[in-house]
Amino acid sequence: MTIAPDGVRPAALVTALHHADPTMRIVAARIVAAMKVSGVSGELVQALAREQDPRIGAEMLRALFLLDDPAAMAGAEAYLKQGHPEALLVYARMLATRSPAGFARELPAIATALGNRAIEWLLPSIRLAVERNPALRQQILLTALRATSAESWPHLMADVSLAGTDVDVIVKALESANADVREGTVWTLLAWRQGGLKLPDDVERAASQVIAQPGNVTWEQYGREVMARLIAKTGTTDWAAWLRAQPIEIVTRWGDPAAMRRVADALPSSERTVLRRILDSLDSGISRHQWVRAPSISDRPNPAEVRTPSMLWPGFLSSLMAASHCPIGGEWSIGGVKVKYGVSGRPENASIARGSLPDRCLDTLRVLGQIALADDRDGSRMVADEWIVLPRNSEFVRCTDGPLKGRLPRAAELRTEFEDFASGRRPLAPKVLQSVAPQYPESAQDTRTGGTVIVQGTLSSAGCISSAAIGRGVAAALDMAAIQAVTKWRFSPVQLDGQPQATEIAVMFSYNLH
Secondary structure (H helix, E strand, O other): OEEOOOOOOHHHHHHHHOOOOHHHHHHHHHHHHHHOOOOOHHHHHHHHHHOOOHHHHHHHHHHHHHHOOHHHHHHHHHHHOOOOHHHHHHHHHHHHHHOHHHHHHHHHHHHHHHOOOHHHHHHHHHHHHHHHOHHHHHHHHHHHHHHOOOOOHHHHHOOOOOOOOHHHHHHHHHOOOOHHHHHHHHHHHHHHHHOOOOOOHHHHHHHHOOOOOOOOOOHHHHHHHHHHHHHHOOOOOOOHHHHHOOOHHHHHOOOOHHHHHHHHOOOOHHHHHHHHHHHHHOOOOOOOOOEOOOOOHHHOOOOOEEEOOOOOOOOHHHHHHHHOOOOOOOOOOEEEEEEEEOOOOOEEEEEEEOOOOOHHHHHHHHHHHHHHHHOOOOOOOOOOEEEEEEEOOHHHHHHHHHHHOOOOOOOOOOOOOOHHHOOOOOOEOOEEEEOOOOOOOHHHHHOOOOEEEEEEEEEOOOOEEEEEEEEEOOOHHHHHHHHHHHOOOEEEOEEEOOEEEOEEEEEEEEEOOO
């Protein structure tokens, strides 16, 4: 069954864009963007000029960019001059999509305006611009390096390779005037080396060059000593006493415990013992087989993506299912829509796979497919196809309703690129209250298909999973089963300053045939 996008009535959207209820305004802006509703540019510019909420203003600005009406661009430029971070991120995304060269030119100014966390917030746009114009890769990465902070650099390092012009970027990072950037680079390279990656000779030489520093010994200096020791295979001063005096949390500042354990394995016995003892004391009580670091795009072995539907507004999914008479429930009932993307990165067509959903849910899937075809936020899909799956279980459907119903979501619940990094404080980690193992599809067992699936999800402030996507997949059947299982999990919500918060998590499932 093939799906084609339908139109919507502009008059109702114009009314909603000027509505007193902020939820109505943000929903209207999202629909205009998703459906590319013509004839509302002028009203959208007026609504944007009056908008006081930067989050809603960013949604309206994105809609203006997607409508691509030259007459409305003056209004967009006027709003950008207000300097709201959310709007600047939308502008950066638009440039990265349409003009990577323009993004490269504007990156220094945008980064300066965004401040200390700029590169962390801009990372999706940096990735997109580099993917669309690889010739600009070194220029963009070097610009980002000059603008980066200690907090943002590890996120950017995760996207740097050990080949081509990236080697020059790494060497420049090792020579940076920012001591934290140098320190982070050294320890990231150590973790890569001990993880089995071969470092280029230029990088090894630069990372092992010990810099004489006045005052106390730093982690950068120790890291460079370790790198020199590994390369030369010679012993140096025993650093065990120095390690014992270090704050516990700094040990994993530049890498997860697993990476640091690999580094520890290469140390002399006295230092290895101290570092392992520190790492053991950092055990948070969360099972390592359940919680893993979310992989980057480059870690994904297959080009297909699997995710749950996007929520256009509070209560969207339950309202859609009720209107189309798709019953909520069915513990292991799931179906989906397969969206095909063209070489331009834009959706071309979609087809329905009912799966184990009842026939009454076909209309629900049809609408989800229409939205997927129309929801071209940035045209940046770098996959051949995408599965949008609908788990019919009540835990998931109610979770997409819950905390958002009847009001505008708080920053922690309205998951935008900027708000994901709104707080640098350390939250109280969630605890698993209910875990459900995924089913092992018979089709996968028959073909002896197995492996590890990592599901990345949004843990709502109510402690349930409100969205999920495959971070690392194996096969569509196993990926869907993993998503279906994780939507049934329940947690104690993350606490920050005593208040429940939404956050991103990753859960790993292993499928093994014995």
